[in-house]
Amino acid sequence: MTISPYNQGNEMNCLKCNERIAFKAKFCGHCGAAAPEREVSGRAGEAKEYAKDVLSEGKIAAREAAQLAKTGLKTDVGKSVAACAALGAVIAVPIPFVGPLLGAAVGAGIGLVRKIV
Numbered sequence: 001m002t003i004s005p006y007n008q009g010n011e012m013n014c015l016k017c018n019e020r021i022a023f024k025a026k027f028c029g030h031c032g033a034a035a036p037e038r039e040v041s042g043r044a045g046e047a048k049e050y051a052k053d054v055l056s057e058g059k060i061a062a063r064e065a066a067q068l069a070k071t072g073l074k075t076d077v078g079k080s081v082a083a084c085a086a087l088g089a090v091i092a093v094p095i096p097f098v099g100p101l102l103g104a105a106v107g108a109g110i111g112l113v114r115k116i117v
């Protein structure tokens with residue numbers, strides 16, 4: 001089993017003695033070894049940036065889906081297409097290589113096909 005210093009929320013393991021130390025600690029309170037602070041904050045920063053990107057993409061997709069719903073709500077087909085588009089956008093948000101807009105398009109397509117077939 002691999003021991004990772006990044007495995008628990010507000011705590012990590014000391015690289016030297018493997019005792020639990022606070023996530024923000026600069027030194028281990030048990031053996032005094034330096035904690036890997038810089039690397040941890042770098043990774044957390046990357047994750048934060050990624051989360052921000054996903055969130056803004058999701059907002060745009062939700063807006064597009066809402067617009068689609070407004071224009072399509074007059075017919076049953078429109079209702080189904082808009083609902084599936086919104087669903088597709090939400091599902092696709094956590095998948096970086098699909099993207100919420102493609103998800104909305106795919107969802108709209110599924111809704112249309114379902115209504116016609």
Ligand SMILES: [Zn+2]
Binds near residue numbers: 014016019
């Ligand atoms: Zn230690």
